Structures are given as structure tokens and as C-alpha cells.
Amino acid sequence: MAEANDYIKYIAGLAKLSLEDSEMQSLAADMTGIIGLMDTLRDLDTDSISATEHISKITNNMREDNPGTPFETEKIISNSKHGMENCFSIPKMID
Numbered sequence: 218m219a220e221a222n223d224y225i226k227y228i229a230g231l232a233k234l235s236l237e238d239s240e241m242q243s244l245a246a247d248m249t250g251i252i253g254l255m256d257t258l259r260d261l262d263t264d265s266i267s268a269t270e271h272i273s274k275i276t277n278n279m280r281e282d283n284p285g286t287p288f289e290t291e292k293i294i295s296n297s298k299h300g301m302e303n304c305f306s307i308p309k310m311i312d
Contacts, residue, residue: 222241222242222245224245225241225244225245229241291303
């Protein structure tokens with residue numbers, strides 16, 4: 218369990234969280250349980266099970282991807298107040 222607490226401290230440090238000992242022990246127990254569930258799932262034999270994309274029979278109606286004629290860059294930039302060198306220039310929003 219000491220190793221689990223080290224991981225919890227490390228992850229909490231990355232998230233800039235301060236945890237009390239009771240919270241750390243609770244999270245360590247939760248993470249140990251989650252990892253145990255992942256181990257159980259890893260050990261299941263799924264070779265005979267086909268992949269499932271959707272649980273229902275819904276299909277996506279996709280259109281054919283036909284590239285069109287691109288717009289002229291100069292024409293697009295001409296609609297901008299702050300166009301420069303084939304790019305949009307926008308004012309700084311955050312200092």
C-alpha cells in the first residue's frame with residue numbers, strides 16, 4: 218500500500234492537489250480496485266467475440282468525399298480587417 222500512496226502523491230502533485238492522509242488512503246484503495254478490475258478484463262477470453270461498434274443497428278449515412286474547388290486565398294483574406302501575408306491576424310485576447 219506504501220507504493221500506491223507514492224503514486225497517489227505523484228498524481229496529486231501533477232494535479233496540484235493537496236490531499237490529507239485519509240483521502241490518500243481512500244484514493245489508493247479505489248485505484249487498487251480499478252486496477253484489479255482491469256486485470257480481470259485483461260484475463261477474459263474475447264477471441265471468439267466480434268467487435269461491437271454500436272449496440273443498436275443504427276448506421277451512419279456518409280456522403281461521398283468529393284473535394285471541390287478551393288476558394289482563392291486572396292479573396293478570403295480580403296474580407297478580413299486584419300489580413301496579412303495570406304493569414305488572418307486577430308487582436309490579442311489575453312494578456
